[in-house]
Amino acid sequence: MTVKGLDRVFGGELISPDHPRYHDARKVWNGMVDRRPALIARCAHEGDVVEALRFARDAGLPLAVRGGGHNVAGNAVCDDGLVIDLSAMKAIQVDAAERTARAQPGVVLGEFDRATQEFGLATPTGNVSKTGLAGLTLGGGLGWIARKHGPTCDNLLSAEVVTADGEQLTASADDNPDLLWALRGGGGNFGAVTSFEYRLHPIGPEVIAGGVVHSFEDAPEVFRFFADYVATAPEELSVTASTFRAALGFPVPTELVGELVTMLAICYAGDIAEGERVLKPLRSFGRPLADLVATMPYTALQSGSDASYPNGQRNYWKSHYVDHLTDDVIAEVMEHASRMTSTLSSFYFQHLGGAIHGPGPEIAAFGHRGAAFDFTILTVWNDPAEDARHLAWARDFFTGMESYSTGVYVNNLGSEGADRVKAAYTPETYQRLVELKNTYDPENIFRVNQNVAPKGQR
Ligand SMILES: Cc1cc2nc3c(=O)[nH]c(=O)nc-3n(C[C@H](O)[C@H](O)[C@H](O)COP(=O)(O)OP(=O)(O)OC[C@H]3O[C@@H](n4cnc5c(N)ncnc54)[C@H](O)[C@@H]3O)c2cc1C
DSSP states (O other), rough: OOTHHHHHHOSSSSEEEESHHHHHTTTOOSTTTOOOOSEEEOOOHHHHHHHHHHHHHHOOOOOEEEESOOOOTTTOOOOSSSSEETOOOOOOOEEETTTTTOOOOTHHHHHHHHHHHHTTTTTTOOOOTTTTTHHHHHHHOTTHHHHHHOGGGGEEEEEEEEETTTTEEESSSSSSSHHHHHHSSSGGGGGGEEEEEEEEEEESSSEEEEEEEGGGGGHHHHHHHHHHHHHHTTTTTEEEEEEHHHHHHHSSSSTTTTTTEEEEEEEEOOHHHHHHHHHHHHHHOOOOEOOOEEEEHHHHHHHTTTSSSSSSSSSEEEEEESSOOOHHHHHHHHHTTTOOTTTTTTTEEEEGGGGSSSSSSSTTTTOTOOOSEEHHHEESSSSSSHHHHHHHHHHHHHHHHHHGGGOOGGOOOOOOOOOHHHHHHHHHHHHHHHHHHHHTTOOOOOOOOOSOOOOOOO
């Protein structure tokens, strides 16, 4: 493909298949994704986004938009099309007095947390510091302080957007508020966002975090305790029950290395003394193998799990929202966990509620706010020859949990089809998203994503 014309006006870097860095530039976090774009347009500024978009439209090329490139579905890249790669746009501006911050779309969570924590401030993000802020925000954003301050998307005050026709729009409470609503959870369907403005909150700098580890044998009691305990937990406290195999070096007795364990991972972001009190029942419950709970900087918590999510492994996630951790649910997960095929796989129940539950659907497209738990199976392995058995395990587990499902978090979806995208929203919200898609992107230019198709298209 000739890039003539675009190369004259483009300020960033154009990476075509003959470029020495092409194969690096087309990689995303999930090693299962192996797409070969015709051109990667690594933008330096908003003007580049407009030019790249026009070029793709004129050439009739499929278009993908890349923020941090961490989404499991791999929609940051496409085959035979143009990638608007925003990963080099990394400016962050914090206004500590106003408690707001602006971030460009290449910023990853750790960069944003470090910049805002310099002022003792934060906006809720996610739990792994190298994931992209852009995709996280556009899909919702569920992290350690969301129960206190809402999902990331609720804290999005405004955005600068290049829409499908190349127009540069502001989405805020005053300008195009319907577009702001759609960006708060409706994903990349409405344009390429070139700047995000967030509300900040005082956080830390120290929080209580870590986890209490139990044997898998004790997991049913641990799950039951977890369900009861979080039902009355304050909004400052977030707890995730996670089941995985203890790797070498994980602080459990030697005979349990390689065995399944269940950890109640926590963050208490509030008064430390009060947190110690609130956490007492969780830390004294049952027969813990290890208590890793400690006071630590918020930024240390945010980056503490990074090493568990290396780039390039094969990842297949399946997910449901679940409202009740009943004995039936517990029996189901125990059965599937005991048949886990990969030593690298895991699954978790992340307790939600609190401020996530708070506002109504008029605030944001983000769906299913009432869900109590995000249940996600993280199937992870390295050898492509083993794909079939790991996929089969995950699918079987997912199917087993289907009757307890109350929806799904859009950022956890793989390439699962239109019905699963619908399942991420209530019918009313999905309908409104379709109407706004008709307004802002009637030709579905932005379709390499968890797609909300305009009316009449699939
Ligand atoms: C290891 C790991 C941990 C995670 N932990 C959490 C967590 O704790 N909480 C949580 O809520 N989620 C979590 N996620 C999910 C994560 O939020 C999503 O995968 C998110 O989409 C990643 O953002 P990204 O910018 O890296 O995405 P990308 O892969 O770059 O993009 C994802 C989607 O967003 C679109 N997009 C990206 N940037 C823009 C833009 N600027 N304008 C328009 N569209 C854009 C893309 O086109 C694509 O459709 C995690 C993911 C991983 C891999």
